[in-house]
Amino acid sequence: MITLVKYNDEKDIICELIKQFWIAHNDYTPTDEESIEDMLAWSGKGHVLYFIKKEETIIGFVHLASRGCEIDWIEDLFILPQYQGNGYGSEALKLVEDIVKEYSDSVYLEVAARNARALDLYYKNGYDCLNTVTIRKDFKPEEYVVTSEEEVLGHKLVVKEYKN
Structure with a gap:
């Protein structure tokens, strides 16, 4: 407890x-x-x-x-x-x-x-x-990897992580 x-x-x-x-x-x-x-x-x-x-x-x-x-x-x-x-x-x-x-x-x-x-x-x-819904625009997309794709109200959005 x-x-x-x-x-x-x-x-x-x-x-x-x-x-x-x-x-x-x-x-x-x-x-x-x-x-x-x-x-x-x-x-x-x-x-x-x-x-x-x-x-x-x-x-x-x-x-x-x-x-x-x-x-x-x-x-x-x-x-x-x-x-x-x-x-x-x-x-x-x-x-x-x-x-x-x-x-x-x-x-x-x-x-x-x-x-x-x-x-x-x-x-x-x-x-x-x-x-x-919080969305962002990445200015250095090469630094990220897409981990999943989701659809919200008919819009395809991606979940990303740093490549590290």
């Missing part, structure tokens, strides 16, 4: 988690200054950060943000890699939903199309209403 504990100025801990988040998601190690900038933005007005704790151990975080009209977005949900695959992401989603249900009829999130594991997690937990 996990709990959510509101961030309350534990800068060193959250900055290290933010670094781990970027390493896991983009294979990029941010500087200390970049982690501090994210921490300040993610804990500022209209944002709430929660540590995800398993007993007394911090295993990740959730970043909620209000975009107005009593609508919250799960901006980031991160479970440290060594704790993934144990249902903690699903538990964290349910706890966040319980918080947001108090003042909103829904909660939104975005997921990178290439992040199949996260998409599976969200879909399994009832996130099945397509709301907005």
